[in-house]
Amino acid sequence: MDWLLFGAVLAFAVYTAYRVNDVLVYHWDWSRVAGFIVRRDNKTGHWFANILLLGLFSTLRLAWWGTVLACIIGLIMGACRASPNLTLRIISRVYVELIRNIPAVVFIFVFYFFVSTQLFPLIGLNSRTVNVPWTDNAIFRALFGPPGLLTNFLSGLICLAMFEGAYITEIVRAGIQSVPKGQWEAARAIGLSRFNIQRDVILPQAVRKILPPLAGQFITLIKDSSIVSLISIQELTYMGNEVANSTARVFETWIIVGVMYFAICYTFAVVFGRLESMARRSHR
């Protein structure tokens, strides 16, 4: 029955695609766009990654460092949110509410302006200062991309992390507050200090609650990272835009970009799902 239904849906989809193709008389031309994924150097005969693939790597770097940074922000702010100290609670509350109630694009425009015109000059970071020897090696490139684009990458990263940090803050708060009150009381009753209670009793239990939604947030962050293309961060969406404009193959370009996003997000979703069920099985 399931297979029958699946077959019917598939047949309908193929038919629709066929009809659309007929009606639109659109001439598909994948080869030009494919050249922007990988290209062969005519002189040496080597294959090398072209801008779409470079954009994809850049997106993955953004997602990875964005998650690391957003987790740090989220852990600190989340602990503040669940803290008994009123000042800390207000600061973290303001941060979360500001970001949740302003459109991401608006926040990123404002914050980008702040980072790139105020923050970086203040700490003396510009494209010349990052061109020092230790930035010019394979490991650095793999982790942060080309040194020449480092300020570009960093400003996108900081915007994204600030933005996602608010959501992780809420995840962390929910995790901490999911630990029953009795755990605090038992820990206080055996004379643990506030710090030890957090580290030995509350956080280990909160982390187990936090990890699954955090994995989901990581995937959301990959998708949200396309927003920073608006401030000219050269990640996948930005590169897609470049390719679409220069080749005029709009459909092909964006379909390929979409497939790339889908492939990485879905891969991570499957991997996290596996890890989660493995963790659940090993945990008694």
Add this chain to the structure above:
Amino acid sequence: MSDDNETQGPILSMEGVGKWYGNFCALHDVNLMVELGEKVVVCGPSGSGKSTMIRCINRLEEHQAGTIRVAGHTLSANTKRIERVRRDVGMVFQQFNLFPHMTVLQNLMLGPVRNRGVSRAEAKSLAMHYLERVHIADQAAKYPPQLSGGQQQRVAIARALCMQPKLMLFDEPTSALDPEMISGVLGVMEELALAGMTMICVTHEMAFARRVADRMIFMDRGEIIESAPPAKFFSAPESERAQLFLSQILSH
């Protein structure tokens, strides 16, 4: 510390202790002295302030009036000393409150290692010693959710004992247990009493109270209404409220 004369006087003295939740008075003018080695059983109707009173003793709740002195320390907002005070006061909860992410052994070692700075090896032998005293040394490597309620509560007792407290507080330790588990936990508590531990125990197990208590405390509406040896308390309670309470609980 000037007020550290732990050898003299009662282990616990509460004088004129009062506590409010907003406008609601949870404790009113509570006076209680407990000598070293004494076993006190506290009873009273639900909501009478029994939990509130014993939670004030290790400052899980803060009292707002009167003074509480425990093992020579006066309880106040001075937080540094509160961890020192809690070292001397063990507590066992109705819901066990074991740490589910740690093994039984780790549960027991945490307090001594963190609060008393005991070495891990020493904490481990201490833990095994007390696990034997509560008769579940064979469960040391398990996680609390793998144990029965009765076993969990005995682990919780051992965890409190590992701090080598001078005073043990029990807040309805058998109320969350299945009937067949209760006697095991009460047995452990009785052994503890025989070994000379000072205990304040909130419980409705009146048979246990008769056997173990040196003194019965009856509370109602945040006040101590009656304080008497069990023989007198059970045969001839003075107040009407205690009579009513006893007739209800003993007819069960």
